[in-house]
Amino acid sequence: xxxxxxxxxxxxxxxxxxxxxxxxVLGVAPYADExxxxxxxxxxxxxxxxxxxxxxxxxxxxxxxxxxxxxxxLREAVEAGWLTRQDxxxxxxxxxxxxxxxxxxxxxxxxxx
Numbered sequence: 001x002x003x004x005x006x007x008x009x010x011x012x013x014x015x016x017x018x019x020x021x022x023x024x025v026l027g028v029a030p031y032a033d034e035x036x037x038x039x040x041x042x043x044x045x046x047x048x049x050x051x052x053x054x055x056x057x058x059x060x061x062x063x064x065x066x067x068x069x070x071x072x073x074l075r076e077a078v079e080a081g082w083l084t085r086q087d088x089x090x091x092x093x094x095x096x097x098x099x100x101x102x103x104x105x106x107x108x109x110x111x112x113x
Contacts, residue, residue: 002073007046007064007111011053018049037092057085062099064109073110074098082108 012018019038023029026047032039038049050058067073071088077100078084085107086099096112 002110003066005063005108006044006066007048007109008061009048009050009053009058009064009109010061011056011058012049012051013054015049015051022047022049062107062109064097064111067110067112070096070098070110070112074100077108077110 010018010022015035015038019030019033022038022040026040026042028040028042030038030040032048036050036052040047050056065073074084074088082100082102084098085101086097086109088096088098091097091111094113097109099107099109101107
């Protein structure tokens with residue numbers, strides 16, 4: 001069961017410049033500020049900046065549905081006709097993520113916290 005799209009990960013090439021830009025636009029300081037990830041929380045929405053995203057095939061922002069079981073969500077999506085773009089992997093802090101692609105090339109992630 002999905003709890004909705006609550007996380008958006010944005011691939012960035014210049015993390016320092018993106019951190020400053022997003023902090024200004026969102027009006028909040030990052031809650032996480034690491035060389036591999038900068039995260040902002042606005043209400044119950046998380047916007048994350050990933051400086052390695054382009055190297056992992058990200059071509060634009062990816063919305064992540066929060067789910068109770070990422071492996072089950074991935075299996076059900078594939079059974080419904082989605083393609084696996086990224087298999088289940090630990091993305092840090094015990095969080096698991098997977099990414100699927102619909103027949104039109106649109107991507108959607110699943111995130112288990």
